[in-house]
Amino acid sequence: MSLAAAGPLKAATVRPSREDVAMRLGVVALAAILLTMVGLPLWALLAKGFQDHEGRFVGLANYAAYFATPALFNSALNSFEVAAISTLIVVPLAFLYAYALTRAVLPARWLFQGISLIPIFAPSLLPGIALIYLFGTQGFFKALVGGQIYGMKGIVIAQVFYCFPHAVLILTTALRTADARLYEAADALGASKLRVFLTVTLPGAKYGVISAAMVVFTLVITDFGVAKVIGGNFNVLATDVYKQVIGQQNFSMGAVVGMVLLLPAALAFTVDRLVQRRQVALLTARAVPLVPKPKLARDAFFTVFCVVVSVGILSIIGMAAWGSLIKYWPYNLSLTWANYRFEAFDANGWDSYFNSIRMALWAATAGTVLVFVGAWLTEKTRGFGAMRGVVQLLAFLPMAVPGLVLGLGYIFFFNAPSNPLNFLYATMAILVINTVGHFYTVGHLTATTALKQIDPEFEAVSASLKVPVWRTFLRVTVPICLPVILDIAIYLFVNAMTTVSSVIFLYSPDTKLASVAALNIEEAGTTAAAAALCVVIVLTSAAVKGLHLLADRFLFDRLQAWRRR
Amino acid sequence: MTSFLEVRNLTKRFGDFTALDDVSLDVAENEFVCFLGPSGCGKTTLLRTIAGLEPQSSGTIRQQGRDVSSLPPARRDFGIVFQSYALFPNLSVTDNVGYGLASRRHGRAATAARVAELLALVGLPDAGAKYPAQLSGGQQQRVALARALATSPGLLLLDEPLSALDARVRLRLRHEIKALQRRLGVTTIMVTHDQEEALTMADRIVVMNHGVIEQVGTPQEIYRAPATAFVADFVGAMNFLDGILEAPDRVRLGAVTLACLPQDGLAAGAKVRACVRPEDVRVRDLPAGVANRLTVEVTDLDFVGAFCRATLRAGEIALVADFSSNLIRDLGVSAGARLDVALPPDRLRIFAA
Numbered sequence A: 001m002s003l004a005a006a007g008p009l010k011a012a013t014v015r016p017s018r019e020d021v022a023m024r025l026g027v028v029a030l031a032a033i034l035l036t037m038v039g040l041p042l043w044a045l046l047a048k049g050f051q052d053h054e055g056r057f058v059g060l061a062n063y064a065a066y067f068a069t070p071a072l073f074n075s076a077l078n079s080f081e082v083a084a085i086s087t088l089i090v091v092p093l094a095f096l097y098a099y100a101l102t103r104a105v106l107p108a109r110w111l112f113q114g115i116s117l118i119p120i121f122a123p124s125l126l127p128g129i130a131l132i133y134l135f136g137t138q139g140f141f142k143a144l145v146g147g148q149i150y151g152m153k154g155i156v157i158a159q160v161f162y163c164f165p166h167a168v169l170i171l172t173t174a175l176r177t178a179d180a181r182l183y184e185a186a187d188a189l190g191a192s193k194l195r196v197f198l199t200v201t202l203p204g205a206k207y208g209v210i211s212a213a214m215v216v217f218t219l220v221i222t223d224f225g226v227a228k229v230i231g232g233n234f235n236v237l238a239t240d241v242y243k244q245v246i247g248q249q250n251f252s253m254g255a256v257v258g259m260v261l262l263l264p265a266a267l268a269f270t271v272d273r274l275v276q277r278r279q280v281a282l283l284t285a286r287a288v289p290l291v292p293k294p295k296l297a298r299d300a301f302f303t304v305f306c307v308v309v310s311v312g313i314l315s316i317i318g319m320a321a322w323g324s325l326i327k328y329w330p331y332n333l334s335l336t337w338a339n340y341r342f343e344a345f346d347a348n349g350w351d352s353y354f355n356s357i358r359m360a361l362w363a364a365t366a367g368t369v370l371v372f373v374g375a376w377l378t379e380k381t382r383g384f385g386a387m388r389g390v391v392q393l394l395a396f397l398p399m400a401v402p403g404l405v406l407g408l409g410y411i412f413f414f415n416a417p418s419n420p421l422n423f424l425y426a427t428m429a430i431l432v433i434n435t436v437g438h439f440y441t442v443g444h445l446t447a448t449t450a451l452k453q454i455d456p457e458f459e460a461v462s463a464s465l466k467v468p469v470w471r472t473f474l475r476v477t478v479p480i481c482l483p484v485i486l487d488i489a490i491y492l493f494v495n496a497m498t499t500v501s502s503v504i505f506l507y508s509p510d511t512k513l514a515s516v517a518a519l520n521i522e523e524a525g526t527t528a529a530a531a532a533l534c535v536v537i538v539l540t541s542a543a544v545k546g547l548h549l550l551a552d553r554f555l556f557d558r559l560q561a562w563r564r565r
Numbered sequence B: 001m002t003s004f005l006e007v008r009n010l011t012k013r014f015g016d017f018t019a020l021d022d023v024s025l026d027v028a029e030n031e032f033v034c035f036l037g038p039s040g041c042g043k044t045t046l047l048r049t050i051a052g053l054e055p056q057s058s059g060t061i062r063q064q065g066r067d068v069s070s071l072p073p074a075r076r077d078f079g080i081v082f083q084s085y086a087l088f089p090n091l092s093v094t095d096n097v098g099y100g101l102a103s104r105r106h107g108r109a110a111t112a113a114r115v116a117e118l119l120a121l122v123g124l125p126d127a128g129a130k131y132p133a134q135l136s137g138g139q140q141q142r143v144a145l146a147r148a149l150a151t152s153p154g155l156l157l158l159d160e161p162l163s164a165l166d167a168r169v170r171l172r173l174r175h176e177i178k179a180l181q182r183r184l185g186v187t188t189i190m191v192t193h194d195q196e197e198a199l200t201m202a203d204r205i206v207v208m209n210h211g212v213i214e215q216v217g218t219p220q221e222i223y224r225a226p227a228t229a230f231v232a233d234f235v236g237a238m239n240f241l242d243g244i245l246e247a248p249d250r251v252r253l254g255a256v257t258l259a260c261l262p263q264d265g266l267a268a269g270a271k272v273r274a275c276v277r278p279e280d281v282r283v284r285d286l287p288a289g290v291a292n293r294l295t296v297e298v299t300d301l302d303f304v305g306a307f308c309r310a311t312l313r314a315g316e317i318a319l320v321a322d323f324s325s326n327l328i329r330d331l332g333v334s335a336g337a338r339l340d341v342a343l344p345p346d347r348l349r350i351f352a353a
């Protein structure tokens, strides 16, 4: 362990205390954990791409084969096309919606905001299933699309639904931070509405728009559930990985496609990070928050717009829910609970649902502890700059890695007979580890932001009072950050409930998850039961989120009396 | 004077930037010392290095004879109040003040008694149950002080403790902190960039600039006999007049030659700056043959409250002088008037230019 201090011989003469040493060991442990959860599996994937079936090194042969196979290479083009089109639709739509939420006076604003978030609680195959009901070969409105919803059209529509809330969240934040003074100045100068929009609103939200575009692009290109359900013969990178690995057991080619999939995701991630750094600088200026004043024409327009979008979202969710209750689509529309008797469709029956709950609870508890303690160690350890830098990098890595790619890496890394962690393979633990690793970055960022906002001198004060730093962590830092800690836990829970892509390679018959079961059931052709399982997942995550909001509103108000003046 | 705190050749670098450059300093027991200097001169860095919160690049610190240079903060003996106060927002005032007591096997009753004693000491006997957010800035400041004093540290460190308060509260707390420090006799170092604060509170002032100590002295010494042009300029108002040292005790400013105290260390013919404070410009009862008499024109007269600041001109020499309201009335001074002033040689300070 060496200190990263430049300078002559006598540099850094203050000896680290026992506490400092313990914290540094914690940072090292965290680095090791992150390396195991993300770094090494990725490395294993990278290595696999250069090996043949028997594990012999073959150089670039697999890559050469990939680019020489038009079917595979075409998927890459398809992926780009779908991602680009979806981004071009989602971002303007979400911008208008976010603009309505922040800059217009809407009746029941909270309701529109809530509805826009619903898709987050659904596994990505849900919109695919709903679209099949609506426009599929036996759909209600198949005439509208000529029965051809399978393929690019279907993927794009489902992706718009699936990505919409993410874009709205980012853009709402970007638009909310506007400075009212700029608008007053523009008004005073008599600028036209269009000019104000072009010279004040748009530049202010520029970074938000870029960021939203990058996030949507990444989501679409890496998502697997939508394309699996409604892609038909339209192949994309994500389904190719699945087919190579699960269908053809061609792991090396799977690894190559995974690397190809990693590239655009990592690129979009990098652009997003660069942009976010700028955005921070923008926010530090002292701004006067903008509070919209009622304006009849504008408010009416945006209310209508929000109603239309909300109806769209609700009808997709509603279609899935209704479909799950119908006896025999489309011939017998009477209602039944039969589709919820999952044991009739899948060997695991309801067990997969309880597996999901168990997995999500573990990910939410263990994951939140890891994420928060980890962020705290990274922020508060004195000195040790280089190692903390490594941890920061490892904490950012998961965001750039598509779930499928990570899951594939897990196969190669954990299933290797030489790996002492091999015993984890095909257990519940590996699903938890994988999920926490996959969703680590957002939690880490949230925790770091919260920790940066509290007084940096708490640790110095406790040192001067001879109080061990962990006591201040438990007595002061954790209580202050409790709302954020809960946010992180809920985020992990919801994602653990809905994720498909990463865990699809890792479950065993005993640990199958609900989202995976839904996919299998759908694959077997019983759309109604798949819809039913999706609905159960949505209801569960939405209920947990609802409880969280209630707790936030009523419980914390009491627990956190100290926040009141 | 045996020193309580001994800082020797302390250097602190942040990368290529030298924040403290070979600083040496002694602080006596029971002394109240102020670090004074412009923003960014290294005051906070010096304070944090003394506390062990920033590791020094080189140099040693001894406290009560013990070499603490390499000890982490938790093993040094100090209490600290930060500019932000760093009160724990989720703990009541009582819990904040008792924070450092709980861990030492004190017993509940003893802790409670000590907290009550401290709260009484800082004049907040009834605030115990409140949370920091429910207190005014001045009250928060006192709670932070009580918390820092709770463990009876040998050394109290204050980093701009008053700068976040409004002017009135600041004045009152100046006196309270000073009185408290006298009563407890705790050796105290306070960082400030407010010269008035330093002059009224400190036993000794350490004036810093660009990471070095410019002068250490009592407030009177600092004010009356600034050791460098920087100190002369930074503390109080000062006229700077450029000239040439003609002889060890004579300085020529353009057409005028002024007498001054003998300067050694400056060669005759050296370029110098002569300094005189505005309040040292004499007008009344000038005896015949008084040294350094000048006939000046009053070009401007600014009312500042208790006195007026006059801008005077004599040939190429321009200087400002503070005249009391009485004097202005008695002598009928007004803009455009001419009058005779004297610059007492013992009040004239000469620095190399």
Ligand SMILES: Nc1ncnc2c1ncn2[C@@H]1O[C@H](COP(=O)(O)OP(=O)(O)OP(=O)(O)O)[C@@H](O)[C@H]1O
Pocket: B014, B017, B019, B037, B038, B039, B040, B041, B042, B043, B044, B045, B046, B193
């Ligand atoms: N952690 C750090 N890294 C790099 N430079 C630093 C760091 N801390 C302080 N400095 C630099 O060292 C110099 C002295 O800083 P310091 O905080 O001691 O100033 P100060 O005299 O307390 O000023 P102020 O009155 O503004 O508080 C400044 O130029 C500052 O930019």
Ligand SMILES: [Mg+2]
Pocket: B043, B044, B045, B191
């Ligand atoms: Mg400072």
